[in-house]
Amino acid sequence: MKARIFVTLKGGVLDPQGRAIHHALEGLGFDGVNDVRAGKLIELDLADGTSDEDIDAMCRKLLANTVIENYRIEKGI
Amino acid sequence: MKARIFVTLKGGVLDPQGRAIHHALEGLGFDGVNDVRAGKLIELDLADGTSDEDIDAMCRKLLANTVIENYRIEKGI
Numbered sequence: 386m387k388a389r390i391f392v393t394l395k396g397g398v399l400d401p402q403g404r405a406i407h408h409a410l411e412g413l414g415f416d417g418v419n420d421v422r423a424g425k426l427i428e429l430d431l432a433d434g435t436s437d438e439d440i441d442a443m444c445r446k447l448l449a450n451t452v453i454e455n456y457r458i459e460k461g462i
Numbered sequence: 463m464k465a466r467i468f469v470t471l472k473g474g475v476l477d478p479q480g481r482a483i484h485h486a487l488e489g490l491g492f493d494g495v496n497d498v499r500a501g502k503l504i505e506l507d508l509a510d511g512t513s514d515e516d517i518d519a520m521c522r523k524l525l526a527n528t529v530i531e532n533y534r535i536e537k538g539i
Contacts, residue, residue: 391503406504409524415516417509424503426468427483432494439492447486 386431387461388440390448393424398453463508464538465517467525470501475530 394400402423410418427448431440440458449456471477479500487495504525508517517535526533 393503393505403504406524410520413520413523415520417512418506419509420507422505424505426470426501426503427480428470428499428501429495430497432496435494443487443490443492446490447483 386433386435388429388431388435389459389461390427390429390440390444391424391457391459392427392444392449392454393456394422395453395455463510463512465506465508465512466536466538467504467506467517467521468501468534468536469504469521469526469531470533471499472530472532 394403400422403421406423407418407421410421425448429440429443437458437460440460444456444458445451471480477499480498483500484495484498487498502525506517506520514535514537517537521533521535522528
């Protein structure tokens with residue numbers, strides 16, 4: 386079973402990586418970029434039968450820092 | 463207009479970050495994790511009317527290293 390975890394910074398949290406990307410895009414001549422936020426995508430290949438609670442626990446304990454980050458779980462086939 | 467770029471390592475490319483996450487999950491007692499791959503999620507807030515070609519060019523020129531990474535563009539509202 387595959388699961389994808391999307392980890393994004395919460396709204397008010399400064400994002401230096403996103404700022405650097407934004408700056409670089411402008412330097413390359415791409416106008417019309419209002420904002421850039423950088424996040425993480427973690428793809429898990431899990432044994433069948435891994436519970437939703439286990440996946441949520443992985444996110445809370447390791448994959449996301451819930452003080453400053455949100456996470457979203459997308460379960461695949 | 464929002465766009466999300468998902469950047470993932472190509473199949474055969476070694477992923478030390480994914481290995482480290484895998485190892486840490488096992489250390490926390492999560493069994494049944496077969497594989498972990500780490501990627502990037504970049505959220506762009508773009509001016510309306512930014513063309514698909516422009517977004518694709520951003521990916522090829524800056525956001526993804528197409529030698530070792532794949533990217534997928536998801537356009538939002």
